[in-house]
Amino acid sequence: MENNIITIYGEVPELIDKKTNELTQQYLQTDKDDFNFASFNLNETEISVCIEEAMTLPFFSDEKAVVIKNAYVFTGEKGSKDVTHNLEQLQEFIEKFDGPSLVIFEVYNQKLDERKKLVKALKKHSKLIKIEQMSEEELKNWIKTSLNEQYKDIKQDALNLFINLTGINFNLVKQELDKIILYLGDRPTITKQDVETIVNRSLEQNVFLLTDYIQQGKKPEAVNLVNDLITMKEEPIKLLALIASNFRLYYQCKILAKKGYSQQQIAKTVSVHPFRVKLALRASRQYDLRHLMQIMNACAETDYKLKSSYMDKQLILELFILSI
Numbered sequence: 001m002e003n004n005i006i007t008i009y010g011e012v013p014e015l016i017d018k019k020t021n022e023l024t025q026q027y028l029q030t031d032k033d034d035f036n037f038a039s040f041n042l043n044e045t046e047i048s049v050c051i052e053e054a055m056t057l058p059f060f061s062d063e064k065a066v067v068i069k070n071a072y073v074f075t076g077e078k079g080s081k082d083v084t085h086n087l088e089q090l091q092e093f094i095e096k097f098d099g100p101s102l103v104i105f106e107v108y109n110q111k112l113d114e115r116k117k118l119v120k121a122l123k124k125h126s127k128l129i130k131i132e133q134m135s136e137e138e139l140k141n142w143i144k145t146s147l148n149e150q151y152k153d154i155k156q157d158a159l160n161l162f163i164n165l166t167g168i169n170f171n172l173v174k175q176e177l178d179k180i181i182l183y184l185g186d187r188p189t190i191t192k193q194d195v196e197t198i199v200n201r202s203l204e205q206n207v208f209l210l211t212d213y214i215q216q217g218k219k220p221e222a223v224n225l226v227n228d229l230i231t232m233k234e235e236p237i238k239l240l241a242l243i244a245s246n247f248r249l250y251y252q253c254k255i256l257a258k259k260g261y262s263q264q265q266i267a268k269t270v271s272v273h274p275f276r277v278k279l280a281l282r283a284s285r286q287y288d289l290r291h292l293m294q295i296m297n298a299c300a301e302t303d304y305k306l307k308s309s310y311m312d313k314q315l316i317l318e319l320f321i322l323s324i
Contacts, residue, residue, distance in 0.1 A: 004100070004101065004102050004103060005094060005097060005103045005104075005105070005125060005126035005127070006023060006102070006103070006104045006126060006127045006128075006129060007071070007074070007104075007105040007112075007122055007126050007128050008020060008023075008104060008105070008130075008131060009107035009108075009111075009128070009129075009130055009131070010107075010110065010130055010132065010133075011110050011133060012131065012133060013106070014170060014171065015131045015170060016107075019131055020067055020104050020106060023102070024037065024067070024102070024104070027065055028065055029063070032065075033061075035058065035059050035060045035061045035064075036063060037066075038064070038066050038067070039067045039068075039069065040053070040068050040069065041068075041069045041070050042069070042070050042071055042072060042073060042079060042085065043070050043072075043079050043080045044083065045083065046084065046086070047085040047086060047089065047090050048086055048089055050068050051089060051090065054101050055093075055099055055101075057099075057100070058100070063102070064101040064102070065101065065102040065103075066101055066102070066103050068105050068106065069106045070106065070108060071105040071106060071107045072109070073118065074118060074119050074122060075111070075112060077109065090118065091117060091118050091121050094121045094122055094125050094126060095121050095124075097125075105122075105126070133168060133169075133170065134168065134170060135168075135275070136168055139163065140159055143159065143162070143173065143177060144159070146177065147181075151188065152181065152188050152189070153188060153189050154189065155191055155192065158190050158194065161195045162176070162180075162190075162195050165199045165200070165201045165205055166202050166205065167202045167275065168273055168275040168276075172202050176200065179198055179199070180194060180198045180199060183197070183198045203229070203242070204276075206225065206229060207242040208279055208283070209225065210225050210226065210243065211246045211247065211250075211283060214321060215283060219321060219322055222321050223318050223321055223322070226239065226318065226321060227314070230314055230317075235313075236313040236314055236316065237303070237306050237313070240302055240303055240306060240320070243299065244296065244299035244300075244303070246280070246283075247292055247296055249272065249276065249280045250280050250284040250287060250292055251289065251296065252266075252270050253266055253270070253277060253280045253284050254284040254287070254289060254292065256270075257281060257284075263278060298320060298324050299320075302317070302320040
């Protein structure tokens with residue numbers, strides 16, 4: 001391979017791991033074993049141990065791959081206090097490594113911290129691969145493929161509802177799919193009723209439903225949903241932040257759509273997933289820009305009250321919903 005240090009980063013560990021397995025298989029050209037493959041986690045193992053393994057020539061094998069998971073040292077995150085890493089040694093390794101082994105760093109973050117000298121060295125001396133979230137269609141195809149591998153299928157209306165409830169968060173989709181497969185038992189086909197019975201609505205999708213209730217004037221339903229979310233231990237300040245984020249997105253989408261931007265162009269401009277933009281464009285049709293601005297101002301005022309008032313926070317949030 002042209003470059004024997006590869007950094008794979010993104011928000012979905014499962015997709016990163018899938019790419020790692022593809023590259024490892026391509027490099028080794030055989031099954032993994034104790035002689036040609038080693039895997040470490042930087043929350044558990046010092047980087048010096050990983051480097052030593054990468055520098056050691058393979059035994060009973062022509063090639064060797066070393067995978068370093070949870071490489072948070074390339075981000076602004078903090079890892080385990082029980083493990084200390086020699087970052088100067090790591091930077092020197094990245095800059096000077098010319099051994100035969102394939103070294104893959106897995107970073108579970110959307111961005112690398114480019115202010116760090118370590119990351120600048122990584123960008124110069126390693127191949128960077130960013131793993132994006134799946135699109136709505138890609139996720140639907142993945143669900144169908146996963147079910148087919150287990151000799152099961154899902155009806156189209158059930159699949160659409162499944163995505164409407166979970167959103168496009170891969171981890172949540174996988175978790176809910178595993179649940180529904182267990183529930184299905186020996187039955188081969190997932191129906192809409194199965195989805196309604198088993199699949200939980202994600203927090204993000206609950207907030208979209210909440211803003212739908214507000215838009216439709218269904219204030220009692222909106223208040224009940226807020227109360228349910230607070231009962232599920234969601235903080236009022238967090239819920240308000242998500243509500244404000246949705247209305248801000250509606251405002252941005254409405255402005256950009258008026259300028260002729262496509263759904264994909266809007267998603268790229270505001271740096272959100274196209275699925276969220278699709279939902280926001282649909283919802284924003286019910287508002288004019290002046291009304292959206294009023295709601296965002298009300299969000300800001302409510303945020304101040306939540307952080308400064310002695311009133312019950314749940315009551316403040318309920319009054320906010322009833323007022324807009």
